[in-house]
Amino acid sequence: MFQFIFRRLSLVIPTFIGITLLTFTLIRLIPGDPIEVMAGERGVSAERHAELSAQLGFDQPLYIQYFNYVSGVLQGDLGNSLVTREPVLSEFLALFPATIELTFCAAIFAILVGLPAGIIAAVKRGTLFDHSVMTFSLTGYSMPVFWWALLLMLIFSVNLGWTPVSGRIDVVYWIDNVTGFMLIDSILSGEEGAFSSAASHLILPSIVLGTIPMAVIARMTRSSMLEVLSEDYIRTARAKGIAPWRVIVIHALRNALIPVITVIGLQVGILLSGAILTETVFAWPGIGKWLIESIGRRDYPVVQGGILIVATIIIVVNLLVDIAYGIVNPRIRHSR
């Protein structure tokens, strides 16, 4: 098992070098000078431009800039945002809990709905339920996030008034930022109704963000279950007279779950990056929105640092998925 983990880890180093190189070069390949973008129509004089370039280190050759960046990263310094002048890491840490909270709730929603829907659809193959699940999941999968979010918002928030439109908590609650997780902070604040306000703010964004992963999980579970259910050992188990639910849950599901776990792992990455649109629509103060704005402003340190951290998280999640595989299916950790 350790050898397996070690092997996986050694693959991570070149991936990191690749990510730093890619983000560093790609953001600089996009035309646009951060200083000009900052100045807008007003513009800056040539002298002022040179002065600012020197201050920000843009006057040095690219390889030196890259070297400075990487040596900073190795010392845990991701640089300062060109716009707010605050350290990238502290900006990230301030925003990340919001993204985690949203991603977590969306993942829970996707799994809680997607997994059972897929299983039942497979068991009741060919029935109306099966067809409905497949149609809904295809629709969910191809739904433009922006449109879907606004639609839900119009129906549930504006017309029915069941959920709030956007934000993380009602403005009447002045909650101190302790952990950054609004659900936890609202409990810590001790203000009556704060927690339910925070939770109700999470409902729509979680559904919107969780819709695509839910559809993917439902479809994947269904096809994987169908494959397993037609295996000989399932027939044998049934022939032995084992209760039908035991056959499905104990015998079929465990084997069917392997590809589903892979998909769930991949979806976490997609959730993190896919939160961009959801965060923008719901004014959710997470890292997706932060990164998109930084690209627009050519805020090099934020783009580089932010992508590096997100990539790290996705790598770690995938590593954990690989290990989870090994636990679910011993054959994987022994094969090369």
Place this chain on the structure above:
Amino acid sequence: MKLRLAALPLALMAAGAISTSANAASTLVYCSEGSPEGFNPSFYTSGTTFDASSKNMFNRLLEFKLGTTETEPGLAESYDVSADGLEYTFHLRKGVKFHSTKDFKPSRDFNADDVIFTFARQWDKNHPYHNVSGGSYEYFNGMGMPDLIKDIVKVDDYTVKFVLNKPEAPFIANLAMDFASIFSAEQADYLMKQGKPEQLDINPVGTGPFQKVQYQKDSLIRYTAFDDYWKGRAQFDRLVFSITPDASVRYAKLKAGECHVMPYPNPADLAQMEADKEINLMSQEGLNVGYLAFNTEKAPFTDTKVRQALNLATNKNAIIDAVFQGAGKVAKNPIPPTMWSYNDNVKDYAYDPVKAKALLKEAGYEDGFKTNIWAMPVQRPYNPNARRMAEIIQEDWKKVGVDAEIVSYEWGEYLNRSKKGEHDTVLLGWTGDNGDPDNFLYVLLGCDAVGGSNRAQWCNEEFNNLLLEAKETSDKAERTKYYEEAQQVFKREAPWITVAHSVVYEPIREEVKGYKIDPLGGHYFYNVSLEK
């Protein structure tokens, strides 16, 4: 169904939490369009940052009278100008209190030291605070203050004198701008001694009507009304900026009562807002101009007749309908009608393709010519859709034989290349900074600005001299005369096609009273009250 399922465990958990009653304080919620870049307005140039900092937290020596572009006394009760226009002496207000923070409680009232600190920090490169937090003072530099100021002298605790290198009448308007917001010298000293001077730019104290309590990036900013505000406490207790970048979502929140005031609505939503009884749709002509500049250093635009001909060939009313969807007005002058010295006697070029063709023939371009139109890649207040505007102009020009190609670059690149004059014609615009005509005319069309913000690369001696004369006198009536004449010269020489001034819309909820649109684009909440 989903809601009920979710609500059940939530209610149970909430019941377990310690209960204190929700606050009954009156709160005004403003759905702002983005996060501020920071809280020191002297570092930045964006309105979003000014709304969150200077407009509501700070004061300046002079303020803009709300709803106008004229200045009125702020932290200075009055000022005198010397006869040669080189010395401005300000008499400061007494008894003005600063806010306090968790760590810092001011021990004295506002005085001359605070004024000196605020300006010396930006002006004096050796000032201990000059380089703190990166130290780039874009507006202070952009308005030419470093070259203008010769000295700042503390006459006594409540008198400050600015000595200038040359007479410059717009100087007074500059002092009402956001970068001139007065900071506390006492807080600066305190933080310097603590070894954390950069905290001054993160948690500054001001003298304004609201003090900042908390900021969560991309989420919200919280303020409380400042009890000791020198004009009297605001009429509500709390001010919240709920940061909501998407205009449709802002509108949804306004309808649902989750915010009281929102900026920048979608033009497509205006009709619905107007019909909504709970919403009061306010509007005002913006202090801006959208224009097309001819590169007057490149043939054939060196020829005034060609420029005039293309002015005649462009149907501006069609642009207002198609691009602004009614939220704009045809522009005939380079300054907007809300600005003093606007010359209403100027006669615009009426749409007349036949006359345009005749003029082109006179100039020797009977068969037309090939050129380009640069279209901005971004939406701006003065031009919501440059691409569409360029297409309409392209069609119009085709009718008189001028074949134009539409060109676009990434925004930073676009600004940079057009500054260097790589274009034949370019679409751009301007939003006023300080309500002074000089801030449009000299900045956009003065000889000094060629190779910079003068995209027409146009240097006309007659025009430029009028502007220089106007800078040197502080008599407003005299200045008005110069500017009115300059606008006549401008129209005759036609370095631009003045396309449009946009109309600014601001929907507010009906319970909001006393709100005024600021022609300079700011959002002030001090005068507002909430009914119900």
